[in-house]
Amino acid sequence: MNILLTGARGFVGARVLAHMQAAGHRVTCIGSEDLRGSLTGDRFDALARRFEQARPDAVIHTAAISDTGFAERNPEESHLANALLPEAMARLSARFGCRLVSCSSDQVYNGSPYILSHREDEPCAPVSVYGRHKLEGEQRAAQAYPETVSLRLTWMYDLPAYRLHTNDGFPLQLLRAAVQDRPLRFSVSDFRGLTYVRSVAENIEKALELPGGVYNFGSENDLDMYRTALEFSRALGLGERAEKLILPAEGEQRSLAMDGSLLRSRGISFEPTSEGPFRMVKDYQM
Ligand SMILES: NC(=O)c1ccc[n+]([C@@H]2O[C@H](COP(=O)([O-])OP(=O)(O)OC[C@H]3O[C@@H](n4cnc5c(N)ncnc54)[C@H](OP(=O)(O)O)[C@@H]3O)[C@@H](O)[C@H]2O)c1
Structure with missing residues (x-):
């Protein structure tokens, strides 16, 4: 596959890049210098040209502001990176007809009533800026492109x-x-x-085949x-x-803690x- 990857210098993205290359996929990376801040007008058009050049079959979007403390102190930056950026990736994936796998977080459940294993279909009311923006990112991406696969990752x-x-x-x-x-x-x-990141990188390859939706994606x-x-x-x-x-x-x-049944029903599981x-x-x- 031709894969477009964001966040390739980050913790998850670096392992995803290594795994995808070893599995024989061709990977084009888009660095955060082209993704930071507001992606409107010329900057959105420049990103669209990257899609046009790469002609991806699939996009794996890991770029984000992942530091919850930083997000709390810098809510505007977090909103751009964690809520609006997934929407931009979804709009472009819809335009170019490619699959989109986008990283979300179990922090969307932080604030839910105590349940030992959270399920994807329960209502979420995250307490942190990061959790709220990750949830908004899932929703915006789904609205822009219902085929978006949003993965709720654990620590x-x-x-x-x-x-x-x-x-x-x-x-x-x-x-x-x-x-x-x-x-x-x-x-x-x-x-x-808590999930071993290399299991995540391996399973993200399988997630490229998932139907659009939100999935708990990590170890129970x-x-x-x-x-x-x-x-x-x-x-x-x-x-x-x-x-x-x-x-x-x-x-x-x-x-x-998350319930992995939906993902298992699609043939993907974690240790x-x-x-x-x-x-x-x-x-x-x-
Ligand atoms: N790490 C965890 O335990 C954890 C847990 C749950 C969910 N997640 C989610 O998993 C994904 C990957 O996390 P990670 O731990 O790999 O994060 P990370 O190490 O912080 O890397 C994120 C990458 O995003 C890019 N980036 C940084 N700031 C940005 C900004 N303002 N705008 C756009 N791009 C920016 C950079 O890419 P380049 O360096 O390539 O330029 C950075 O390396 C994120 O969506 C995160 O929210 C992570």
Whole structure:
């Protein structure tokens, strides 16, 4: 396939690029310099020319302002990047008749009444600027182009790998705590899925075949964050030290965990959250 990819220097985009190239697809990247700010008039036309030159079969849109704190402090920038940009990508994908897979977030569920596993069809009322803009981005894209596939991603992680940008993910936080011998507390009433980013990159290739709609796209998890941290520590080989490093904390009951049934019914599944870090360590050893 001819794929147009945004956000290729980002955490997810870099892995998607590597995976798609290894799978034999031809990938053209559009950098954030052509996507930042307001995309009206000449700038929208310039983007349209990129589509015309690349003639993509599919667009994978990962570019965004992904830092929730930054989005909270800079709501106008977040609105452009997280709500209006997916709409622009959808309008162009509709015009050029190509598939569109666009990245959204489980933060759209942050603010929903407590349910252990959220489903795509429930009403969402996100509390954060980022969550609200990601939800608006899904809605605007669907309106502009009903074939848009919006993927609600969980918090993702990887270990640092040569040349690939890595976020400050969950395993790194645990490893840092171990190196500094500084205990960390995790809530026994906070639930969310965490997904190995390379599983996401692989499954995004399969998502190119999905019918338009919104999909929960990540590992399921029925463990609270304290137990999740213990599982990750086990995978990272922290052994008995984990019991001293990872401590339980009380907190408000919250769940961002997602139900993956809709995606499974379309033939795509993720390993459970507790298995992801074991796969990551195995990949890293290769
Ligand atoms: N990381 C997570 O755990 C997580 C969790 C849930 C959802 N998501 C979603 O997954 C997608 C990928 O996230 P990520 O972690 O890969 O993000 P990232 O590492 O922050 O990369 C995002 C990329 O977006 C581009 N970008 C940055 N600012 C921009 C702006 N103002 N306007 C347009 N483009 C901009 C840049 O692309 P270039 O460097 O190529 O120019 C940047 O590298 C995003 O939609 C994010 O909201 C991520």
